[in-house]
Amino acid sequence: MPIYEYQCRSCGRIFEKIQKLNEGEESLTCPYCGGKKPEKVLSGFSSLKGSESASACGSSGGSKRFS
Numbered sequence: 001m002p003i004y005e006y007q008c009r010s011c012g013r014i015f016e017k018i019q020k021l022n023e024g025e026e027s028l029t030c031p032y033c034g035g036k037k038p039e040k041v042l043s044g045f046s047s048l049k050g051s052e053s054a055s056a057c058g059s060s061g062g063s064k065r066f067s
Contacts, residue, residue, distance in 0.1 A: 005043045010035030 002021065007014045008030035015031055015038075029036055 005041040006030075006038035007041050008033060008035045008038045014041060 001018050003016050003018050005014055005016055006028065011030060011033040013030065013032045017028065019025075025037075025040070028038060030038055
């Protein structure tokens, strides 16, 4: 199940919610103030591999376009 980030329209705090893909957002409330209809936030991408994985693709061959 994906984790979505929301920002409360009332208090402005950001929180995460694990939801099924087909689960509606209509009944979602802020866990801090109880505000209704929080706004979905576009979150950044996170990688668990870290910077070592980038060096494995770099100068060992292939295109130099991205190195």
